[in-house]
Amino acid sequence: MLSVRNRLKEHRETRGWSQGELARRLGVSRQTINAVETDKYDPSLPLALRMAKLFAVGVPDLFIDDWEPEE
Amino acid sequence: MIDTTSDRTAKRRKLWLQAGLGAISGAAGMTLVLWLLEGRDLPEPDGSTIVAAGVAVIYVLMGVLVGLGALFPAAGAKLLNVQDRDEVLEQRGMLISSAVACALLGTAMLVLVFATTEAALLGPRAAFWLFAGVLAVTTVVSLRQFARHDELMRALIQESVALFGYGASVVLVLWGAGAAAALVTAPQPLDLISLSLGGILAATFVAIWRRGMMQLD
Numbered sequence: 001m002l003s004v005r006n007r008l009k010e011h012r013e014t015r016g017w018s019q020g021e022l023a024r025r026l027g028v029s030r031q032t033i034n035a036v037e038t039d040k041y042d043p044s045l046p047l048a049l050r051m052a053k054l055f056a057v058g059v060p061d062l063f064i065d066d067w068e069p070e071e
Numbered sequence: 072m073i074d075t076t077s078d079r080t081a082k083r084r085k086l087w088l089q090a091g092l093g094a095i096s097g098a099a100g101m102t103l104v105l106w107l108l109e110g111r112d113l114p115e116p117d118g119s120t121i122v123a124a125g126v127a128v129i130y131v132l133m134g135v136l137v138g139l140g141a142l143f144p145a146a147g148a149k150l151l152n153v154q155d156r157d158e159v160l161e162q163r164g165m166l167i168s169s170a171v172a173c174a175l176l177g178t179a180m181l182v183l184v185f186a187t188t189e190a191a192l193l194g195p196r197a198a199f200w201l202f203a204g205v206l207a208v209t210t211v212v213s214l215r216q217f218a219r220h221d222e223l224m225r226a227l228i229q230e231s232v233a234l235f236g237y238g239a240s241v242v243l244v245l246w247g248a249g250a251a252a253a254l255v256t257a258p259q260p261l262d263l264i265s266l267s268l269g270g271i272l273a274a275t276f277v278a279i280w281r282r283g284m285m286q287l288d
Binding site for chain 1: 153154157158161162221222223224226282283284
């Protein structure tokens with residue numbers, strides 16, 4: 001399964017938000033935020049875009065994929 | 072997120088508590104059913120009846136435990152697969168409706184399982200319509216809940232259904248093939264119900280386990 005790491009927790013804590021607060025702002029459950037932060041769930045593209053928009057960063061700044069294309 | 076040793080110990084303790092309570096409740100439930108049947112001069116129940124009764128008891132107990140967990144959030148935080156008390160409160164409505172649905176389905180299944188025996192609470196026809204009615208209601212409840220779930224829960228449900236589909240197909244095809252070759256007894260009607268209701272439950276646990284969500288961080 002393809003999986004990426006993310007910096008969601010870091011961005012959330014920078015804003016001083018709890019998981020519940022972030023969940024409320026994004027319209028998802030706290031369980032979903034927790035699962036994303038602990039790399040148990042990769043969010044859908046629409047949710048990833050919303051997260052990036054909320055923190056005013058690009059998606060690649062929030063989600064890190066170590067994959068590199070072959071030369 | 073990096074776990075500390077005490078976090079891991081606490082999670083392990085919670086998992087053992089959940090597993091232990093489930094096992095004790097299951098054993099107690101089955102003992103209760105067998106005790107109720109005792110002394111009625113009934114013929115020895117066959118394997119299909121015992122398995123179906125076991126699945127029904129699991130549903131009833133799951134409904135009771137989830138219901139109690141939802142009604143008493145402090146205890147629910149320890150017993151249920153949730154992060155903390157607040158999550159129980161956030162999910163309370165959904166937990167209660169799921170608990171009621173599970174308990175009703177398990178009870179209706181128990182009534183159906185014993186409908187053709189001396190221990191019948193209702194005749195076979197009434198037991199069937201009770202079971203079908205409860206199944207219809209729980210299906211509607213599930214569909215309404217699915218519409219309200221966010222994407223994580225939807226993904227988990229879709230994974231569970233896919234796992235169940237693959238698993239049940241393999242079991243049924245192999246069982247059917249074995250029966251066609253006269254190697255094993257063909258599935259009985261109760262086996263199909265047990266496989267469906269027990270299978271979807273098992274598939275849900277596997278899907279949650281595979282995502283590493285049995286112990287929440």
